[in-house]
Amino acid sequence: MSLTSVLDRINSDLSAATDRLLELLRIPSISTDPAYKAECDAAADWLVKDLNSIGIQAEKRATPGHPMVVGHVGGENTDAPHLLFxxxxxxxxxxxxxxxxxxxFEPQLExxxxxxxxxGRGSSDDKGQLMTFVEACRAWQAVNGSLPCRITFFFEGEEESGSPSLIPFLEAAKEELSADIALICDTSMVARGVPSVASQLRGMMKDEFTLIGPKIDLHSGHYGGPGLNPLREISKLIASFHDDETGAVAVEGFYEGVHEVPAEILRQWKGCxxxxxxxxxxxxxxxxxxxxKYSTLEQQWARPTLEINGLWGGYQGAGTKTVIPSEAHCKITCRLVGxxxxxxxxxxxxKHVEDRLPKDCTVKWDLDLDGSPAYVIDTTRPEFEAARGALTDEWDREAVFSGMGGSIPVAGYFKSILGMDALLIxxxxxxDAIHSPNEKYDLKSFHKGIRSWARVLDALSK
Structure with missing residues (x-):
């Protein structure tokens, strides 16, 4: 199969590929708003039709929420690698x-x-990125009549609304969706023009607590002095979470399970x-x-955090109300690594909080125990270096194994439910202003993204 001819085809077809993306972007598939349910269905239908047009057997699958799109191609070639995109x-x-x-939802070139x-909305997150892969497959099919790998396509319609249907769907379709490795295109480059393969994603732990002092809000003239003030106590507790000298979290045992970044990965980060x-x-x-003691990139990608996301209590209205509040509240999230x-x-x-409670103060914890571990990817698998080499060739710049400060839960689910590692490119x-007004996707990212996936498919098929 000729990679050079595929890349030439991508170049000549860029205008038509861009028009197809603009057509998809015109569909306002806002998953979190029930008013757009029909539009989410329309976007799924559009993708099914487009995949079918290039020889991929695809269909829309119902869920309790918005539909999934599943497609398969190359199943007859049992010796070829099997990829899930x-x-x-x-x-x-x-x-x-x-x-x-x-x-x-009137997308345009600017x-x-x-x-x-x-x-336009969705140009970067995630329709433009999704279509880079579809367009690479379109070019392969047009030039060679087939793809170099077996590929399963899996498009979700609820990622921006918490993916409520995802885990049950993965569990029910485990046999159908399992492959050698997953490909996920919902990430960014570490810097403009520097291609990246994500090697670790931070996890998350959420908690919330209320400090309770007096039975009711008290008059500060009557109880100011002898009265315990929950806002003062919660301020002291929050201050105890971190060491002012080092910036480290001071909760005992907080860093258990944290690993240092390997020297080769640090080298890539320093030159990225x-x-x-x-x-x-x-x-x-x-x-x-x-x-x-850690660089900004290490702090963002490879170190755990403890953040105060919300803090409130007492009187919140206009003017002054002279009270000692009965309660003070705090919301916390921790980003996890390793x-x-x-x-x-x-x-x-x-335990850190409860060990520091003064007399006449109690704590009530939130019962919603929300948390997920970090996802550390085994980049020693040969597919990762093959993909990094393919990206390096396309961008004429060393591709790097990067970290990600946030979380992409589907990567962890692919590992825990389907038993697959994921290449996040x-x-x-x-x-790009994702999730914000004036979202955009560079035409260069779209063009070279298509070419990059064509090279990655070639590299993974060998």
Whole structure:
């Protein structure tokens, strides 16, 4: 099979490929809003029809929520590697609409200082990324009459609304969806023009607690002084979570299961083109405020965190109300890495709080025990270096194994339910404004993303 001819075909077909993407982007498939249920169905139908048009046997599968799209091709070639490609066709709501410079579901090409972009909701997250893979397969089929691998296509319609149907669907379709390795295109490059393969995703642990002091809100003139103030006590507790000198979390046992980043991965990160000053200044910072002994990228990708997400209590209205409040409240999330256990970490955090409670103060914990471990990928598998080499060839720049500060739960589910590792490769840029007004996807990302997947398919088939 000729890779060169496939790449030539991608170049000549770019205009038509862009038109197909624009057509998909016009469908307002907002999964979280029931008013758009019909549009989510329409997006699934569009994808089924498009996959069928290039010889892929695809169909829409019903769920209690929005449908899944499943397709198969190359099943007769039992000696070829079997790949599962995942993407999602649903998109975020567009509010606030008044901040959009163009209508979110009237996508268009726009010239910017960084080149031509595709402007519209879903252009980067995730329709544009999803279609890079579909277009690569289209070119392979057109040139060679077949694909170099067996491929299962799996498109979800609820990723932006918490994926309520995903786990039951994976469990029910485990045999059908299982493959040698999964491919996920819902990530970004570490810097503009620097291709990336995600090698680790941070996990999450959530908790919430209420400190209870007096039976009722008290008059501060009557009880100010002798009265315990839950807001003061919760402030002291929060201050005890971190060491001011080092920036490290001071909860005993917090770092159990955390591993240092291998030297080769650190080398790739240091040379990946990440602009720390730009990254910090975009958020209004002048310096990084995490663990002082680690670089900004390490803090973002490879170190655990304990963050205060919400803190409230007492009088919230206009003017002054002279009370000692009865309760104070705190919401916490922890980002997890390595082998950290969210349940064990929750127990350590709660012990830290309970050991520091003063007399006449009690704590009530939230009962919604939400948490997921980090996902650390085995990049020693030959497919990972093959994919990294293919990306390096396309972008003429060493591709890097990157980390991700956030979570992509489907990657963990593929591992725990289907027993598959995942190659996470995406071509978004940090300025794509995903989930925000004026979302865009660089035309270069779309074009070279298609070419990249064509090269990756070639590399994985050998």
């Amino acid at each position: 995942y993407g999602h066709y649903d998109v975020q709501p567009v509010d606030p609409l008044n901040l959009w410079s163009t209508p979110p 010239e910017t200082p960084n080149g031509t972009v595709i402007r 083109g990440f602009d720390e000053t730009d990254y910090l200044s975009n958020a209004g910072y002048t310096v990084a405020h995490g663990e002082k 082998d950290m256990d969210p349940d064990a970490l929750r127990a350590k955090l709660r 995406g071509f978004a840029n940090e300025d």
